[in-house]
Amino acid sequence: MSLINELIKELEGHVNREPKVLSILEVSESAESERLNLTLPAGLMKKLKEQAMQEKRSCSSLASFLIEDGIRRHVSLDRL
Numbered sequence: 001m002s003l004i005n006e007l008i009k010e011l012e013g014h015v016n017r018e019p020k021v022l023s024i025l026e027v028s029e030s031a032e033s034e035r036l037n038l039t040l041p042a043g044l045m046k047k048l049k050e051q052a053m054q055e056k057r058s059c060s061s062l063a064s065f066l067i068e069d070g071i072r073r074h075v076s077l078d079r080l
Contacts, residue, residue, distance in 0.1 A: 038063075048063060
């Protein structure tokens with residue numbers, strides 16, 4: 001059988017296969033990163049913007065770092 005015929009048969013197999021239905025958990029766990037919509041009090045948002053400007057980074061980048069740092073500290077405090 002020629003290479004082209006083999007490839008056609010393989011493609012037909014993929015096309016005719018039933019799609020796998022993924023759960024929300026499977027989809028979210030497969031993502032390398034996810035988006036979070038967060039509402040902050042005005043004063044806290046102002047402080048975040050000011051700090052981000054001082055560090056010459058985006059608010060999103062700083063918020064991500066602060067959340068990660070907070071989780072790390074929270075977990076270590078729980079283990080004491």
